[in-house]
Amino acid sequence: MTGEIVLFVCLAALLAVSGLAVIVARRAIYSALALVVNFFGIAILYFTLGSQFLGIAQVVVYLGAIMVLFLFCIMLLQMSAEEALEEKAGLHIGAAIVLCVAFLGILWAQVLRVPTQTGTLAADAQREALSTVEAIGSGLFTRWALPFEITSVLLLVGIVGSILLAKRRL
Amino acid sequence: MVPLSGYLTISAFLFTLGVLGVIIKRNPIVVFMCIELMLNAVNLSLVAFARHHPNPTANANLAETVLTGHMFVIFVMAVAAAEVAVGLGIIMAIYRVRKKIDVDDMSVLRG
Numbered sequence: 001m002t003g004e005i006v007l008f009v010c011l012a013a014l015l016a017v018s019g020l021a022v023i024v025a026r027r028a029i030y031s032a033l034a035l036v037v038n039f040f041g042i043a044i045l046y047f048t049l050g051s052q053f054l055g056i057a058q059v060v061v062y063l064g065a066i067m068v069l070f071l072f073c074i075m076l077l078q079m080s081a082e083e084a085l086e087e088k089a090g091l092h093i094g095a096a097i098v099l100c101v102a103f104l105g106i107l108w109a110q111v112l113r114v115p116t117q118t119g120t121l122a123a124d125a126q127r128e129a130l131s132t133v134e135a136i137g138s139g140l141f142t143r144w145a146l147p148f149e150i151t152s153v154l155l156l157v158g159i160v161g162s163i164l165l166a167k168r169r170l
Numbered sequence: 171m172v173p174l175s176g177y178l179t180i181s182a183f184l185f186t187l188g189v190l191g192v193i194i195k196r197n198p199i200v201v202f203m204c205i206e207l208m209l210n211a212v213n214l215s216l217v218a219f220a221r222h223h224p225n226p227t228a229n230a231n232l233a234e235t236v237l238t239g240h241m242f243v244i245f246v247m248a249v250a251a252a253e254v255a256v257g258l259g260i261i262m263a264i265y266r267v268r269k270k271i272d273v274d275d276m277s278v279l280r281g
Contacts, residue, residue, distance in 0.1 A: 008172045012180050019187040022203055023195070031200050035207065038184075042210050045180075048172070049221045054213075054243055061247045066206065066254050073258045074199060077265055096193040100186050107182035111175050127221060130236040139237045140244070147241070151248045158252030165259030 007048065015041045028074050036067050051131045177218035184211035198261050198273045202254065209250050213243045 018041065021034035039062045046055035129135065140148050184207055191204030220239025265271050 023191045100190040104186040111178040158255045162255040162259040
């Protein structure tokens with residue numbers, strides 16, 4: 001029981017620090033590496049929530065595909081003008097921080113309203129059973145078959161679109 | 171068990187960091203990363219809700235609730251993958267045409 005809490009607090013600290021590092025880092029490559037750590041922490045949180053499939057999907061899709069794409073893009077662009085992209089300390093950054101703190105306050109006011117007591121132990125076991133790869137697989141091919149197929153069309157459109165954009169002459 | 175509000179607090183914090191990054195960053199690739207951060211924050215809260223949803227009356231509803239949360243996350247991941255491929259392609263195309271990638275200068279779609 002307490003081990004779970006300790007793990008959660010460690011992961012929360014990791015996520016907060018790496019999330020801050022994404023924003024504070026001066027170079028895009030450091031931001032990308034901080035984001036890798038952040039996504040990995042979220043994958044472990046999925047495991048603690050009992051959804052193994054999503055944890056693995058997070059590692060495969062986000063770390064294996066999306067972040068590699070980001071790193072390729074950063075290296076291809078080489079960021080010759082990177083120093084020119086430094087944030088100029090100014091009024092707008094202060095204003096943005098104030099706005100975001102207010103936004104976080106609004107979000108957190110809602111978080112405080114969620115009930116603390118959620119579900120019984122029996123339903124808990126049932127939720128465990130519903131989070132397995134088997135349950136998700138059968139859900140994808142029965143109840144959610146149509147959105148699943150539409151997603152594949154979307155990915156095809158994405159592939160064709162990015163090939164078109166990557167052509168040497170637009 | 172870790173309460174639902176713990177997960178939601180992390181999720182809210184990460185989402186706010188993403189918003190802040192989108193507002194203040196000038197490098198479009200980092201702006202994109204912050205958008206991914208926001209998507210992940212929402213995914214985390216969806217999974218937490220699926221895990222902690224209060225008991226519905228019938229068991230069929232429980233199955234529906236839990237699986238819907240997971241399905242949303244899967245579809246968000248697929249859409250994010252497509253979005254990143256196209257978005258990074260657009261950034262590369264803009265860089266090739268204009269030789270600089272400051273988002274503050276991107277006010278027109280035509281090079």
